[in-house]
Amino acid sequence: MEIFNGLMLGLSTATTLSNFAYCFFGVLLGTAVGVLPGLGPIATISMLLPFTFGLPVDTALIMLAGIFYGSQYGGSTTAILMNLPGEASSVVTTLDGHEMAKQGKAGRALAAAAIGSFFAGTVGTLFIAVAAPLLAGLALTFGPTEYFSLIVLGLVTSMVLTSGSLLTAFGMALLGMLFGMVGTDINSGFSRYTFGSPNLLDGLDFVVIATGVFGLGDVLANLQNEHARAAGVAGVSRLFPTREDWRRMTAPILRGTGVGVVLGILPGAGVLLASFSSYALEKKISRRPHEFGKGAIEGVAAPEAANNAAAQTCFIPMLTLGLPGTATMALMIGALVVQGVQPGPEMLTQQPALFWGLVVSMWIGNLLLLVLNLPLVGMWAKLISVPYRFLFPLICVFTAIGVYSINNNVFDVYLMALFGVMGFFFRKVGAEPAPLILALILGPMAEEYLRRTLLISHGDATVFFTSPVSLGILVVTVLLLLSILSPNFRKVREEGLQEAD
Amino acid sequence: MRVALMRFSQDFALGLFFMVVGIVAGVIALGYPIGTPGRMGPGFFPLAISALLTLTGLGALLRARRAGSLPIEAVEWRPVFIVPVVVVVFGLLIERLGLPLAVFVLIVGTASASVRFEIDLKAAAGAAVFSAICALLFVKLLGLPIPMAGSWLPDFG
Numbered sequence: 001m002e003i004f005n006g007l008m009l010g011l012s013t014a015t016t017l018s019n020f021a022y023c024f025f026g027v028l029l030g031t032a033v034g035v036l037p038g039l040g041p042i043a044t045i046s047m048l049l050p051f052t053f054g055l056p057v058d059t060a061l062i063m064l065a066g067i068f069y070g071s072q073y074g075g076s077t078t079a080i081l082m083n084l085p086g087e088a089s090s091v092v093t094t095l096d097g098h099e100m101a102k103q104g105k106a107g108r109a110l111a112a113a114a115i116g117s118f119f120a121g122t123v124g125t126l127f128i129a130v131a132a133p134l135l136a137g138l139a140l141t142f143g144p145t146e147y148f149s150l151i152v153l154g155l156v157t158s159m160v161l162t163s164g165s166l167l168t169a170f171g172m173a174l175l176g177m178l179f180g181m182v183g184t185d186i187n188s189g190f191s192r193y194t195f196g197s198p199n200l201l202d203g204l205d206f207v208v209i210a211t212g213v214f215g216l217g218d219v220l221a222n223l224q225n226e227h228a229r230a231a232g233v234a235g236v237s238r239l240f241p242t243r244e245d246w247r248r249m250t251a252p253i254l255r256g257t258g259v260g261v262v263l264g265i266l267p268g269a270g271v272l273l274a275s276f277s278s279y280a281l282e283k284k285i286s287r288r289p290h291e292f293g294k295g296a297i298e299g300v301a302a303p304e305a306a307n308n309a310a311a312q313t314c315f316i317p318m319l320t321l322g323l324p325g326t327a328t329m330a331l332m333i334g335a336l337v338v339q340g341v342q343p344g345p346e347m348l349t350q351q352p353a354l355f356w357g358l359v360v361s362m363w364i365g366n367l368l369l370l371v372l373n374l375p376l377v378g379m380w381a382k383l384i385s386v387p388y389r390f391l392f393p394l395i396c397v398f399t400a401i402g403v404y405s406i407n408n409n410v411f412d413v414y415l416m417a418l419f420g421v422m423g424f425f426f427r428k429v430g431a432e433p434a435p436l437i438l439a440l441i442l443g444p445m446a447e448e449y450l451r452r453t454l455l456i457s458h459g460d461a462t463v464f465f466t467s468p469v470s471l472g473i474l475v476v477t478v479l480l481l482l483s484i485l486s487p488n489f490r491k492v493r494e495e496g497l498q499e500a501d
Numbered sequence: 502m503r504v505a506l507m508r509f510s511q512d513f514a515l516g517l518f519f520m521v522v523g524i525v526a527g528v529i530a531l532g533y534p535i536g537t538p539g540r541m542g543p544g545f546f547p548l549a550i551s552a553l554l555t556l557t558g559l560g561a562l563l564r565a566r567r568a569g570s571l572p573i574e575a576v577e578w579r580p581v582f583i584v585p586v587v588v589v590v591f592g593l594l595i596e597r598l599g600l601p602l603a604v605f606v607l608i609v610g611t612a613s614a615s616v617r618f619e620i621d622l623k624a625a626a627g628a629a630v631f632s633a634i635c636a637l638l639f640v641k642l643l644g645l646p647i648p649m650a651g652s653w654l655p656d657f658g
Contacts, residue, residue: 050639050643050645051643053643053645054643054644054645165564167557167560167561167564168512168515168561170557171515171519171554171557171558171561174519174523174550174553174554174557175519175522175554177550178522178526178547178550178551178554181546181547181550185543187543188534188542188543190533190534190542190543192530192533192543192544192547193526193529193547216584216585216588219580219584220580220581220584220585223577223580223581223584223614223615224574224576224577224580225577226615226616226617388615389612389615389617389618392611392612392614392615393607393608393609393611393612393628394608394631396584396587396588396607396608396611397604397607397608397631397635400588400591400592400607401600401604401635401639401645401647404592404595404647405639405645405647408646408647410592410593410595410596411592413588413589413591413592413595414589414592416588417585417586417588417589417592418585420584420585420588421581421585424581425514425518428511428514428573428574428576429511429512429514429515429518429573430511430515430571431511431515443550447546450541450546451541451546454538454539454541455539455540455541457539458539459537459538459539459540460539461538
């Protein structure tokens with residue numbers, strides 16, 4: 001009953017006219033920017049952040065959720081029509097989605113993705129409504145020891161699930177932690193790595209770094225081979241799935257949703273894992289595995305459902321523990337902090353209208369995506385075909401204004417330029433920046449929890465193994481690290497993630 | 502303008518970067534109170550992370566010596582230089598010239614990083630219109646506290 005009341009409260013928050021309108025704008029803007037090739041969700045969200053600054057907290061949060069889903073879906077559209085995945089988790093969609101588009105079935109592929117996503121989103125939202133309060137209750141019993149172990153698990157997962165070598169990913173995570181140390185140490189009031197600059201006392205703003213590394217870094221990387229960028233956009237014809245399509249995609253959508261809901265909760269990179277696993281699962285149990293990779297609608301519907309279900313449930317660790325599961329979630333936390341909201345177990349009890357409003361607006365966002373995207377798909381296709389030389393100056397404008405408007409400080413603009421160059425460097429040397437971004441948020445938390453744990457235990461580190469919850473989490477972490485040594489997993493990881501670049 | 506970098510491998514460049522950052526950050530952290538594990542000072546965690554980063558960098562350098570380490574592709578330096586510099590110029594101008602003019606400079610400046618850039622009246626007009634739209638959108642509609650005309654243009658403010 002409590003959940004029912006919560007959902008009603010959420011419904012009344014999310015359906016006020018202005019909140020609904022901002023959710024709609026968020027979805028529209030998120031999709032419009034998300035479909036632009038070379039802009040993943042992180043760059044999209046950070047560019048659109050200033051649109052939420054002047055709004056009241058609940059409205060801003062709801063609009064952010066809209067932007068988040070819009071950018072996710074926009075990425076799938078680009079993946080299907082242009083064979084350009086905006087982020088690693090839509091790589092799988094390109095496999096069969098773009099094949100279908102080449103066969104003139106782009107409309108049906110997009111519809112399959114939209115329908116799969118909507119169904120998965122609905123289930124995911126319900127799952128959040130049920131599981132989040134339970135988990136938030138559980139989280140309140142967690143002490144610093146358990147939190148520290150969870151953070152380690154999250155960081156290790158993100159390292160295992162990025163392309164490139166584990167060593168590189170480890171280094172990137174450490175680098176992110178170091179960047180997180182900049183600023184005033186909360187315990188001692190001591191300034192660390194500020195080089196006497198007052199601009200650095202509050203630390204490096206997370207959104208500024210993410211915008212630099214992903215937004216500007218992508219621009220610099222894309223400008224490297226402008227001549228090679230003349231990719232074609234597939235035309236969109238018939239939009240509605242045939243009866244045969246429905247028959248073939250129903251079960252995959254159900255299975256994909258199940259896979260996504262469960263894997264999405266994992267800290268680290270659950271979304272990515274979800275879309276890969278559900279694709280592999282469908283291929284394995286299909287009666288016609290030879291069609292996969294050649295335009296099988298199951299290969300679009302299942303991973304898209306899994307992707308979206310996981311995108312939904314990865315809000316759970318963020319909302320209940322305050323720990324981001326993915327780099328995108330880390331950015332969402334950064335955006336919430338700008339709004340003065342600290343996600344964590346207390347959010348549900350202290351700001352129930354905010355929490356439930358967000359949950360319900362997720363579902364509304366998914367619904368809007370379905371009604372918005374299919375009719376507007378022609379417009380999105382046009383947007384995609386805008387030449388990059390017209391596009392990238394506008395991307396620079398939005399990122400620069402966005403970063404400036406966070407603190408109205410030009411220092412942030414300079415910082416973004418610097419991190420843009422760094423992001424470019426990381427791409428050139430084959431280091432994926434996702435672990436760095438995640439560690440930037442998780443690093444300071446890790447330090448804080450480690451400090452508290454060791455303060456309580458008088459410097460005795462064995463507590464991490466004597467607390468059952470912490471021990472369990474660390475065992476999972478070790479298993480994950482060992483799994484990378486297994487030749488089977490290694491093969492899947494290399495095949496799957498290599499294309500993500 | 503494609504300049505082939507010396508035959509650095511990816512691992513070499515990254516390893517070097519990790520090591521330099523790790524050593525510098527570690528040396529700085531040595532100057533902070535370290536404390537004990539039971540009562541960690543502000544230098545404890547940064548020192549540990551820096552040490553690990555230095556070791557990771559060393560690992561990458563060692564790996565770079567093995568055959569099969571990927572070389573860095575040739576870099577087109579023009580955009581890598583122009584775009585960040587223009588962004589910095591935008592930062593310098595936004596409070597002095599105001600949003601619309603600074604945006605105009607940013608658009609034209611970054612556009613010149615493209616190999617297909619040419620002076621084109623129509624594109625310039627487009628940039629001007631877009632700057633005006635940005636000004637209306639961000640300052641008037643969204644109400645962000647950014648000046649329309651900055652301190653260098655007092656007569657228009």
